[in-house]
Amino acid sequence: MKNICFVTETYPPDINGVSLTLERIVTGFARKNYHVTVVVPDTKHSTGTNGVGQNLNFLSVKGIPIPLYSELKMGLPCYGYLRKIWSNRKPDLVHIATEGPLGLSALYASKKLSIPLVSDFRTNFHEYGKYYGLGFFGQLIFSYLRYFHNNTNKTLVPTQSLFEFLRAKKINNISVIPRGVDVKKFHPHLRCKKIRSEIGISDSCPTILSVSRLAREKNLDLVVDCFYELKKKYGQIQVIFVGSGPYMNNLKKSCPDALFVGYKTGVELSKYYANADLMVFPSLTETFGNVTLEALASGLPVLCYDTAAAKELVIDGENGFTVSPFQKEAFLRKAMQIFDQVNLGNVRINARKTAEKNCWDSVINKTEKEFLNVFENSKTIYKKFAT
Numbered sequence: 474m475k476n477i478c479f480v481t482e483t484y485p486p487d488i489n490g491v492s493l494t495l496e497r498i499v500t501g502f503a504r505k506n507y508h509v510t511v512v513v514p515d516t517k518h519s520t521g522t523n524g525v526g527q528n529l530n531f532l533s534v535k536g537i538p539i540p541l542y543s544e545l546k547m548g549l550p551c552y553g554y555l556r557k558i559w560s561n562r563k564p565d566l567v568h569i570a571t572e573g574p575l576g577l578s579a580l581y582a583s584k585k586l587s588i589p590l591v592s593d594f595r596t597n598f599h600e601y602g603k604y605y606g607l608g609f610f611g612q613l614i615f616s617y618l619r620y621f622h623n624n625t626n627k628t629l630v631p632t633q634s635l636f637e638f639l640r641a642k643k644i645n646n647i648s649v650i651p652r653g654v655d656v657k658k659f660h661p662h663l664r665c666k667k668i669r670s671e672i673g674i675s676d677s678c679p680t681i682l683s684v685s686r687l688a689r690e691k692n693l694d695l696v697v698d699c700f701y702e703l704k705k706k707y708g709q710i711q712v713i714f715v716g717s718g719p720y721m722n723n724l725k726k727s728c729p730d731a732l733f734v735g736y737k738t739g740v741e742l743s744k745y746y747a748n749a750d751l752m753v754f755p756s757l758t759e760t761f762g763n764v765t766l767e768a769l770a771s772g773l774p775v776l777c778y779d780t781a782a783a784k785e786l787v788i789d790g791e792n793g794f795t796v797s798p799f800q801k802e803a804f805l806r807k808a809m810q811i812f813d814q815v816n817l818g819n820v821r822i823n824a825r826k827t828a829e830k831n832c833w834d835s836v837i838n839k840t841e842k843e844f845l846n847v848f849e850n851s852k853t854i855y856k857k858f859a860t
Contacts, residue, residue, distance in 0.1 A: 474565040474848045477502060480512045480579040481570035482536070482547045488716075488736045489686055490763040491595045494652055495570050501837035503528040510564070512555070514548040514575065532558070534575060548575025555582040564588055566848050570595060572621045580624055589851035591844060592625040594618070594639060594647075595760055619644050626847045629840070631761040634784050648843050652782070653833035654766040658739065661772030661825055663747035672741075673732055674748045678709035679812055682749035682773070684742070684764045685756065687718035695755035695801060697728040699776075699808040706809055715745050746771035751811060753777075757798055769793065770828035772821040776808055786831075792823035 479499055483492040503509045509529050514536025534554065536546035555578055559567075567583045569576045569592045576592075583590045622628040622644050629650045630636050636649050666676060674680050681703065683696045693714075700712040713732045714724065725733065737745060746752070752768045752775045759781035766782060768775045769792065777783045779795040787793035794811060796804045811817075 474507075474845060476508045476510075476562075476565045477568060477844065478510045478512060478559075478564040478566070479568045479570060480576055482514060482573045482575055483571065484511060484513045488738060490759075490761065491570060491593075494595070494763060497653065497833050498837060498840055499529065501833065502841070505837075505841065512548075512575070512579065514546040536575075547573040548578075550574045550578050552578040552581050555579055556585060559583075559586055559588065566591065566844055568844070569593070569625070572618060577621065580621065584624065587851075589847045590625040591627045591629060591847055592622050594622060594628055594630045594635065594644075615642070626851060627843060629843060632781060632785055634780070635760055650839050650843065651785075651831065651836060652761050652763055652766060653831050653836040654763075654770045654828050656770050656829055656832065659743050659746060659767045659770035659828070661747055661821065663740075663744050664772070665748075668744050669748045672744050672748065673734070674713070674745075675709075675711050678711055679703070679707060679750045680711040680713060680748070682713050682715065682745060682752045682768075683754070684715040684745070684752065684768070685754070687714065687716050687721045687724060689720050689723075690756070690758045691720070692755045692757055693720060693724060694727065695804060696753045697724065697731075698801075698805060699753050700728060700731070702805050702809055707812075713745065713749065715742065742767075743771060746773050749773055750817070751776055751808075753808065754783075755804060756781075766828055766831060769824040772825045774811070774817060774820045774824055776804070776811065778804070786827055788823075790820075792820060792827045 479495065481495055483489060485492050485496050499509055499511055506528060510532055512532045512534060514534055534551050535549045537549060539547050559582060563586060566589045567579055569579050580590065619642060626646065628644060628647045630639065630647055631650065631652050633649055636647050639647055669676060681700060683693060685691045685693060687693060696712065700710060703710045712728065713734060715734055715737050717735050721733065724731065746768050752773050754762065754764060754775055754777040756762060757778055757780060762782045765775055765777060765786060769786065775787060775793040777787065777795060778798045780798050783795055787795050789795045794807055796807050
């Protein structure tokens with residue numbers, strides 16, 4: 474197995490958990506000397522990026538803006554195009570990261586050409602509808618997702634809890650591959666007075682941080698509620714939103730005192746994590762939540778619901794703070810208690826120790842093992858059909 478094709482509706486410069494995670498996997502395989510192609514809508518990328526030379530190429534297909542998310546695109550159906558391209562140069566394996574029209578085209582083309590196929594379950598799309606008055610579509614969307622993933626050879630998920638949920642919903646052939654974090658990029662050593670001054674973090678009061686796409690399904694109104702409750706208690710409190718999205722204007726209206734700094738990446742993002750006092754992450758729709766691991770690596774305690782990455786990484790009161798899902802009042806009470814009742818210095822140290830166990834090299838090696846297993850098993854199956 475040497476030629477792998479990744480198919481995705483989103484990839485950097487898009488900033489979201491799917492795109493950034495996939496970039497790490499893609500470049501990891503290219504550095505292992507696999508020949509990697511990324512199929513993505515209207516790509517602005519070029520070969521030779523990220524120090525991987527000629528092992529990484531991009532194939533652009535047509536895309537249109539996603540409704541309610543104009544900054545993101547979804548690929549248009551292109552079954553015929555992919556079938557033609559892959560007939561001329563057949564990948565050893567196709568990996569589909571997103572289940573949109575482009576992903577479905579890749580699924581059908583792969584099956585037609587008998588190409589081994591791996592998918593990712595990265596986004597709880599079936600949960601999004603209820604945040605936009607379309608909750609009745611949830612069951613229909615999940616039926617489609619089940620159809621999609623059961624037509625691949627293997628589905629990869631980031632947590633054991635998601636594995637158990639999908640298996641109970643009759644999605645088959647699932648394996649758990651956790652996410653990783655760059656513990657060199659996200660590091661507590663960036664915490665200092667000079668940097669706080671540079672990025673607008675106050676030294677005179679506690680600072681809570683939100684790092685997220687600013688969208689209704691991220692439950693960010695609860696960050697605003699935490700801010701106002703803490704402000705009542707402490708008199709002074711600062712809240713910073715890192716990110717952008719369709720819900721930004723709503724948040725600006727409900728929390729005019731907040732600092733909105735837009736999307737940040739690399740060292741800029743690391744500075745915000747390292748210099749805040751608490752990250753508040755109330756999303757209930759994550760399959761993982763990369764920001765949880767990034768915050769832990771930065772030594773920043775996280776207050777979140779006990780779901781997705783937090784369920785497997787955060788121990789309440791030891792390396793962060795968790796609350797049972799959907800318990801809004803308990804979430805607010807926990808926010809009020811944190812600064813008074815807990816030694817945050819110890820929590821910071823333990824948060825960093827947790828993150829250090831989750832490096833990207835391990836994630837890429839585990840993914841490679843899954844790909845190789847699918848490839849070898851598929852060869853055996855195809856030989857049986859041939860005879």
